[in-house]
Amino acid sequence: MLDNFGGNGVPVAAMKTELCGWGVVAAESINKGDFIIEYIGEVIDDALGEKRLWDMKYKGDKNFYMCELRKDFTIDATFKGNLSRFLNHSCDPNCKLEKWNPSCVGQSRFLS
Numbered sequence: 286m287l288d289n290f291g292g293n294g295v296p297v298a299a300m301k302t303e304l305c306g307w308g309v310v311a312a313e314s315i316n317k318g319d320f321i322i323e324y325i326g327e328v329i330d331d332a333l334g335e336k337r338l339w340d341m342k343y344k345g346d347k348n349f350y351m352c353e354l355r356k357d358f359t360i361d362a363t364f365k366g367n368l369s370r371f372l373n374h375s376c377d378p379n380c381k382l383e384k385w386n387p388s389c390v391g392q393s394r395f396l397s
Contacts, residue, residue: 322368330359351363
């Protein structure tokens with residue numbers, strides 16, 4: 286499944302690996318500093334984030350996709366996210382998450 290959200294980023298696809306679960310591969314070359322994809326998910330507070338983490342631990346889930354932007358402001362991509370939740374899940378990550386807020390609160394994006 287390719288995803289680039291209307292051409293705003295680089296087309297990427299989810300890929301299942303043998304040893305490390307899901308990851309993301311680019312469908313084309315990426316230059317350093319290029320915008321790849323926006324990190325999308327539910328905006329939740331600390332209390333809900335902690336509850337979800339304990340629920341996942343109780344169920345035996347080993348993977349969670351939460352990005353804490355600041356105290357009491359987390360983006361949870363576990364249930365309502367996009368492919369960005371699989372970025373940098375490697376032994377040698379090659380992207381960075383940048384807090385970005387041009388017009389709305391809490392946007393984050395991945396750059397190469």
